[in-house]
Amino acid sequence: MEYKHVVQYYETDKMGITHHSNYVRWMEESRVDFLAKIGWPFERLEQQGFASPVTRLECKFVRPSTFADVITIYTQVKEFDGVILTFEYKMEKPDGTVVFVGESKHCFVNLEGKPIRADRACPEFCEELRKQKEVK
Amino acid sequence: MEYKHVVQYYETDKMGITHHSNYVRWMEESRVDFLAKIGWPFERLEQQGFASPVTRLECKFVRPSTFADVITIYTQVKEFDGVILTFEYKMEKPDGTVVFVGESKHCFVNLEGKPIRADRACPEFCEELRKQKEVK
Amino acid sequence: MEYKHVVQYYETDKMGITHHSNYVRWMEESRVDFLAKIGWPFERLEQQGFASPVTRLECKFVRPSTFADVITIYTQVKEFDGVILTFEYKMEKPDGTVVFVGESKHCFVNLEGKPIRADRACPEFCEELRKQKEVK
Amino acid sequence: MEYKHVVQYYETDKMGITHHSNYVRWMEESRVDFLAKIGWPFERLEQQGFASPVTRLECKFVRPSTFADVITIYTQVKEFDGVILTFEYKMEKPDGTVVFVGESKHCFVNLEGKPIRADRACPEFCEELRKQKEVK
Numbered sequence: 084m085e086y087k088h089v090v091q092y093y094e095t096d097k098m099g100i101t102h103h104s105n106y107v108r109w110m111e112e113s114r115v116d117f118l119a120k121i122g123w124p125f126e127r128l129e130q131q132g133f134a135s136p137v138t139r140l141e142c143k144f145v146r147p148s149t150f151a152d153v154i155t156i157y158t159q160v161k162e163f164d165g166v167i168l169t170f171e172y173k174m175e176k177p178d179g180t181v182v183f184v185g186e187s188k189h190c191f192v193n194l195e196g197k198p199i200r201a202d203r204a205c206p207e208f209c210e211e212l213r214k215q216k217e218v219k
Numbered sequence: 220m221e222y223k224h225v226v227q228y229y230e231t232d233k234m235g236i237t238h239h240s241n242y243v244r245w246m247e248e249s250r251v252d253f254l255a256k257i258g259w260p261f262e263r264l265e266q267q268g269f270a271s272p273v274t275r276l277e278c279k280f281v282r283p284s285t286f287a288d289v290i291t292i293y294t295q296v297k298e299f300d301g302v303i304l305t306f307e308y309k310m311e312k313p314d315g316t317v318v319f320v321g322e323s324k325h326c327f328v329n330l331e332g333k334p335i336r337a338d339r340a341c342p343e344f345c346e347e348l349r350k351q352k353e354v355k
Numbered sequence: 356m357e358y359k360h361v362v363q364y365y366e367t368d369k370m371g372i373t374h375h376s377n378y379v380r381w382m383e384e385s386r387v388d389f390l391a392k393i394g395w396p397f398e399r400l401e402q403q404g405f406a407s408p409v410t411r412l413e414c415k416f417v418r419p420s421t422f423a424d425v426i427t428i429y430t431q432v433k434e435f436d437g438v439i440l441t442f443e444y445k446m447e448k449p450d451g452t453v454v455f456v457g458e459s460k461h462c463f464v465n466l467e468g469k470p471i472r473a474d475r476a477c478p479e480f481c482e483e484l485r486k487q488k489e490v491k
Numbered sequence: 492m493e494y495k496h497v498v499q500y501y502e503t504d505k506m507g508i509t510h511h512s513n514y515v516r517w518m519e520e521s522r523v524d525f526l527a528k529i530g531w532p533f534e535r536l537e538q539q540g541f542a543s544p545v546t547r548l549e550c551k552f553v554r555p556s557t558f559a560d561v562i563t564i565y566t567q568v569k570e571f572d573g574v575i576l577t578f579e580y581k582m583e584k585p586d587g588t589v590v591f592v593g594e595s596k597h598c599f600v601n602l603e604g605k606p607i608r609a610d611r612a613c614p615e616f617c618e619e620l621r622k623q624k625e626v627k
Binding site (some may be wrong): 098103104107108111134136137138139140141142143144147194 | 511516546547
């Protein structure tokens, strides 16, 4: 799935480039967009009584980006075993230069923050994630 | 009341100076510290069933600051009429250069977000705010 | 001029709404977009040897917004006297609820940060700003 | 080396906890503090003509933290081979609960962003890093 983010001035730092912490925010931004596009916006997850917080991140900052760059973010389901969900991300500049690659891992919790078995608590969502893994 | 904030690298922008949006965050940071110091940390306000969100801001960016600058923030109650609470802020560099002056206005709401009369809902807090206004 | 911003999860706070500091960032976001649309992206200003930093802000937080809200930001030139440039902003939710109104004031500096007379240093840009003020 | 960060209100999100992207900022905050304490503040690195940008991050979000928590961040040099510098981080709440563990990797570049051999360009700094690795 493809998502675009334009680098904002407030996302740059005194080296003149995007501050690295923003890529973590863009991972979330594109993941939120991904889930909405496959029919599972955050609201629907919440309505079904669960959330899927980040437990791990791996980030590789390949090349810098800067103010006004249009970044294309490719997001997909890398793995899903019914307990841990892994997304992978690639971010590119318009000329195809890869600026970032990364992964995020997510668990499943109910709205009190207790871990739940995704397969039991939200089988429909799990099915969709498995389908996405196939098409990647 | 005095509070110190060290400018972080992630708070700078590509002009090489502190991005102006961060001063708004430091206003909150020093206000939170002010309220804790006068015995009314946010938790206590919440326990008493209310919050005091920002309704207005006025900011004057006087001089730039940058990475690693130690900013001293002076915060005080400027006005309090039982409905609207106004804080004022002055931020300085170690050499006394004023970098920022500003004001924030706050209303009072219950935890469902409905406006309340502070004087009735939290007389003790109001008394303390009036005392602070005197000593300013 | 109209610009859209979708509220991100990382822009919310523990009250469940958009943290107020983000509106200041969206003012910049929409101003950058405005300048690009009238033919004066930041890069062009820089190429001509000047910048236009924020010197003052006035913010009125009218109603809350929250995660996934699509905010429409209306930005226009309110005043321009050849020295100080004032933008005004109105932000609305899709149902027309106004969530924010504000103003930003800007001076003109060269790339070393020294104040310059805009009328002399960049007459073309000034002419465009005056035209925008008319059409507002 | 030990560094303290108090969780700010603007660092929380609508789940009521610290937004995960902030831990990445705190890694930088504590690393900057670490380098200053061992006699190599960023300014000194810059004066010697180089910088040490982040190339990789690994983050493990162990437990949530929230507004007003005092986080103690332990930072140390994990590895340094003369080309790649690895820091490791552990973040704890006052009761000893570990909330975060992570690593950052850094390369060395000159002020034009070209990769340099640290051992040749800044032998004194490299010596100090090796000493820190020993004492960890």
